[in-house]
């Protein structure tokens with residue numbers, strides 16, 4: 001693949017491929033057939049050799065690695081056409097000790113999940129449905145901001161690659177024009193003083209065109225928003241680079257620099273909000289988010305209330321679900 005890409009758009013002779021890879025012509029031909037079966041369009045001419053015509057819109061590990069440039073995030077990729085939930089697969093792989101920064105990605109999920117057992121719509125080939133496994137050397141109590149770090153990484157990547165003003169709603173939904181394009185589900189396996197592993201599950205609606213009726217009003221995709229398809233590999237690579245960049249900052253300098261980025265992109269501070277908590281509903285002025293990631297509300301009587309979790313709706317209009325921590329979800 002690498003040789004075909006390097007010579008693109010020219011032909012590369014079978015002989016050069018044989019020499020470079022140290023394999024026979026028959027082996028080259030077999031390899032070309034496998035690539036074709038995987039969706040790569042490759043022309044073959046008797047005297048000219050092979051020419052790459054088209055790369056399929058698939059999140060194959062080779063495509064993710066091509067030009068990725070990270071040190072550890074996404075270096076190991078577990079690719080699936082189909083998964084029940086990449087978070088579940090990631091947990092199984094982490095239980096068996098997969099490498100730090102490993103990426104689990106699927107073209108579709110049949111049991112994609114949000115928080116509290118909610119369902120996440122993940123149609124084939126239309127989005128980025130993935131999970132990243134990390135082994136952060138911190139106490140479990142210091143891990144919750146990692147979900148917010150994930151939101152910052154994705155929002156920055158979307159802004160860079162698609163050039164649209166992706167915003168963040170507390171704690172980690174990514175919105176475009178008030179509609180949800182991305183959700184994050186972080187799950188932790190920990191002991192009292194030690195994190196065994198952390199899974200950051202990311203769902204981005206990249207080229208989704210149709211949503212189930214019950215979601216339609218509140219969600220969108222990059223393709224719907226811009227009118228153009230977006231290359232998933234390019235957006236994924238940028239997201240992985242941003243994740244690694246921010247993760248290193250967090251490990252070295254703590255959460256403050258990440259929180260600054262987060263606030264710059266937040267679209268729900270300084271306005272009236274309603275937060276549906278597990279037990280009650282609180283309304284107030286969204287004044288700030290503190291260094292632990294708690295939302296600070298100014299209540300009607302002037303007092304301040306810190307919230308660790310809840311479903312936020314903006315009083316001005318739209319109603320979307322936000323984070324809630326329960327069990328091992330962050």
Ligand code: BT5
Pocket residue numbers: 084085086087088109111112113114115116118119120121122128129130131180181182183184185201202203204205215219220321322323
């Ligand atoms: C989330 O939960 O937003 C976290 C979603 C994480 C999904 C990723 S995909 C890869 C990885 N593997 C998994 O199994 N999960 C992760 P929450 O805030 O609870 O929002 C869930 C709600 O969002 C649902 O109840 C729906 O209302 C809505 N929803 C479902 N599918 C959606 C979609 N594709 N786009 C936008 N909203 C959606």
